[in-house]
Amino acid sequence: MSLIDGLGTPEPSWQAWPGLAALDNFDLHPLPASAVVVAPHPDDEVLGVGGTLALLRTAGVSVRVVAVSDGEASHPHSRTVTPTELAEIRRAEQNIALGRLGLGRLGLGRCEVHRCGLPDGHLDRYEADLADTLSRLLDERTWCLTTWARDGHPDHEATGRSAATAAGRTGARLLSFPVWTWHWAQPADPRVPWSTARRVPLPPMIAHAKRHAVHAFASQLEPLSAQPGDEAILASHVLARLTRDYEVILL
Numbered sequence: 001m002s003l004i005d006g007l008g009t010p011e012p013s014w015q016a017w018p019g020l021a022a023l024d025n026f027d028l029h030p031l032p033a034s035a036v037v038v039a040p041h042p043d044d045e046v047l048g049v050g051g052t053l054a055l056l057r058t059a060g061v062s063v064r065v066v067a068v069s070d071g072e073a074s075h076p077h078s079r080t081v082t083p084t085e086l087a088e089i090r091r092a093e094q095n096i097a098l099g100r101l102g103l104g105r106l107g108l109g110r111c112e113v114h115r116c117g118l119p120d121g122h123l124d125r126y127e128a129d130l131a132d133t134l135s136r137l138l139d140e141r142t143w144c145l146t147t148w149a150r151d152g153h154p155d156h157e158a159t160g161r162s163a164a165t166a167a168g169r170t171g172a173r174l175l176s177f178p179v180w181t182w183h184w185a186q187p188a189d190p191r192v193p194w195s196t197a198r199r200v201p202l203p204p205m206i207a208h209a210k211r212h213a214v215h216a217f218a219s220q221l222e223p224l225s226a227q228p229g230d231e232a233i234l235a236s237h238v239l240a241r242l243t244r245d246y247e248v249i250l251l
Contacts, residue, residue: 023198023199032227035142042093046101065111067124068159069117098113099156124154127165197251200248205242
């Protein structure tokens with residue numbers, strides 16, 4: 001059974017856990033010269049650290065998005081949308097979502113998106129290639145934000161490992177973020193390194209911008225059609241864990 005099957009740990013259970021509220025805040029200062037967020041699928045960067053990216057951008061930090069795959073395998077049993085069509089849809093949604101983050105001219109709509117085009121669902125086969133690509137984009141003045149290498153989704157974990165390799169080579173600061181961890185883990189779960197977890201509080205305008213950005217991913221939030229295989233991927237109980245007024249990163 002996959003770690004991300006079922007309904008997962010409900011958000012009220014997380015909110016009732018004192019340990020989550022007691023996490024120390026992450027200090028964004030001193031700011032990096034640039035930030036590179038590495039997303040296995042088009043939406044992970046917004047779901048995981050969209051608010052953090054908006055805070056960095058409004059502070060004047062250069063932000064670059066690395067889209068590892070185009071998310072074409074999110075509906076493998078669909079008979080209404082081909083993988084090629086779905087990839088096009090998801091790229092467009094990602095561009096719209098990034099445009100909704102941030103404030104005014106310092107939003108993320110014009111940030112560079114580096115598209116790797118690696119096959120969704122098989123990123124573990126390309127870890128070395130991805131690490132080489134990231135090594136060319138990182139340096140010691142850069143923060144590299146990516147999915148946690150034990151997040152419970154194979155693509156998320158492969159991406160996290162590649163980013164860790166690249167950060168180790170270049171001296172970039174690695175900051176991991178959980179996405180599916182909130183689904184399979186329990187409060188105080190010993191499998192999660194809570195001692196390294198930090199909160200990034202989001203001002204109301206940034207939190208609102210993130211939620212607005214999340215709703216750009218219509219192909220994941222709503223059924224593609226009424227046909228079997230076209231069901232929504234990110235149901236409301238999943239979104240509740242990812243659209244709080246703070247984000248969590250792992251140092």
